[in-house]
Every structure is written in C-alpha cells, then in structure tokens.
Amino acid sequence: MDGRGVPLSLIVTGANVNDGKRLDEVLGAIRVKRESPPTRRHKHLCADAGYRSADNARTNDKHGYIPHVVDRRREADIKRRDPKKKARRWVVEVCHSWFNRFRKLLVRYEKLERSFLALNHLAAAIIAFRKVPLKVNIIYG
Template identity: 80%
Template sequence: MAKRVESWVVTDEFWQRVELLIPARSAADKIYVRKPGAGRPPKPARLVFEAIVYVLRTGCQWKALPKERFGSASAVHKRFLEWEAAGFFEDLWKAGLAEYDQMEGIAWRWQSVDGAMMKAPLAQEAVGRNPTDGGKKRGSKRHLLVDGRGVPLSLVVTGANVHDCKRLDDVLTTIVVRRKDPRHRRHKHLCADAGYRGAGHLRTIEDHGYIPHVVGRRTEADIKQRDPNKKARRWVVEVCHSWFNRFRKLLVRYEKLERSFVALNHLAAAIIAFRKVPTDVNIIYG
C-alpha cells in the first residue's frame, strides 16, 4: 500500500524551482554575532517554505504550527516577513507564469476579471464594511485578472466596500508578466459581469487594448441555452477564486497586515500556475 503524502508537502521537483529564488540571508542583517558554535543553527529554507505552505493550506494560526515538525513558529513567521519584504512570493508567481507560458502558453486572447469578498475580522489594513450583510461585519476583497484557462495574471486586495470598477485600472495595469501585445486590438478580449457596465468602465477596458464583453450572469446563461455550442468564457475567473479559497488561510482573512495577506495570495497564485504545467507539485488547491 502506497504511503499517503500530505497535500502541503513540497516535492523535490517543486523545491528545485523554489530554491533558486530564496533570498540570501545577509550577515549585515544580524543585530549581534554569536560565538562560534553557540546558539541554534538557522532553519533550512526548505523547512521554512514547507511550514509557510502548511499554514496557507491548512489555515492554522502561525503559533499553531506543529513544533515537532517545524520548530519555532516565531522563527518561521520572521523568515516569512523577510521573504515578503524581498519580493520572493511575487517572484515565485512570476516564475510559475513564465514556465506555464513556456510549456502551455498563456491564453492571452480571452481574459476575465472579477472580485470576491472574504471575512476579515482581525484585519487592520485593506479592510472595509461588507456591503452584502448591511455593513455589520468587516471584510476584504480580492480582485483577479485571469487568462483563458483561469490562471491568475494580476491580483489586487482592497476592502470589501470597494467596488470592483474602482480598481479595474489597477488590476489591468499590474499584470505580473509581460503581455504579448497583439498586432491588432481584436486579438484580445476581456470578459466581465454586469458590475463593470458603464461608459467609463468600458472606456478603461478599451484603453488597455481589450474588446469588452460585459454581460450579466442571467444573460450569459440565456445565450448559452439558446446556443449550446457557444463557449462560456467569463466563468474561469470564478473558478480561479474557488481555487484560492481551497487554501484555507485565504478563505477567511486573519492576517492583520495587508502585505502579509497579499504575500499569501501571491504564493497561492504561484502554486496554481505551477500546477498548470507538467510539474510534480503535490500541493492541492482544488
């Protein structure tokens, strides 16, 4: 009987890609210098990365990390903040998209955009009253731009009370990989729901070189019912949001700082991208 492997374990093949991007620790960062042989040796980078993935996948608190496997939780969280400051998680996302583009090709022709809210009871930044429950509870919103297969290309986090259209320009501007500008504008389409309807929002979409396809969900369903051969395209962004929610640390936001929550989202986006290429990535998101 094959031994069960937990869904947060980092495989050797995945680690080979991650290891190249791990920020080097500078001796100048030390506040003091230990005597030779004194103190504990630093945690291996792979163990730290696996601990971060464990938190992301299971949704546990940082202090609840299994000490018998990962050691000091505060040391893991400290390295997490160091890597976030160095831009490691966004770089890993870019690396995943680059390999995905090389192996499969980013589906630039049809893209989709949408936002999704989550509860944020402890957040201190990028948080607002959730309009879906009358503003009784606080929440955050993740704005996504995905390609034709649902792979995330851009991600912005705001308060739950920020309308999707308010950050549309930011989402379309902050694509983390270089876009292949088509020779003709009709080679690039953007699908969105009725929340993006409006002359100003359509103009924003067109200014970024897209042909807008903004229809309501009911209208989209009616079109599909009348023409079963017509391919629905906007739904892939909702699928991508569901992939993010499979990482339990993102389903309900308990991170106080915006940069910590964004870094975890970047790591999830990187895993989604790497799982779209023929790579042995054991981490499950759906």
C-alpha cells in the same frame, strides 16, 4: 485571469469596494507581460454588468482590451439555444475556488495588508505552477 484560469494580476481591497472601481489597478498590475497581439487578434476582457460604466470603457481602451459584458438573462438564452456553450465567467469562478482551497486565505487572519498580499501572491504562483504541463514528475524525477 487568462483563458485557463491562471491569475495574471492581483490586488487587495476592502470588501465594501466595488470591483469596477479598481479595474485600472487590476489591469495595470498584470505581472505576466505578453507580446502585442497580431493585428487580427485582440485582447479580450470578459466581465459582468458591474463593468459597464463609461470609466471602465475608457480604462479598457487605454489598456487595449475589448470588453465582453453579457448580462445573465442573455447568457441564459445563449445557453438554452446551444447547451454546449459554457458561460465565460466560469473561468473566474473556478480560480476563486482554487484560491479558497488555501485555507489560510479563506478567512483573513492577517492584520497587515502586505502579509495578506504576499500569501495571495504565493497562492497565485502555486496555481500557475500547477497549470504548467510537465513531462517529468518533479517529485520522483
């Protein structure tokens, strides 16, 4: 996800698979290619404690990301000191909520993985389209 919560890549795995083991697939499946950042800017990846392994650190280096893994206790201390700062993982939780609003995806009834993946890609496209600022109302012209 980018900073606004727009999904950039999507993969489907089993519920019993750890997220950290699929980091290379997720970063490799990014559909929105961006220009390489200037030398003073970098690509940042905010994650939770499940992404602290050495394999994930190598994956982040390979894809050019700087990982930001903050445990919940330290994040609570930062929040207590400055209440205006919000948690970085909040963006991910909001995007999950947007996906849950598509009721067909909330409970997986699709038997084929390709059907479920196609519905998720359609939902991601709708979410991305809703985040694009438009000057004209597309329904009424």
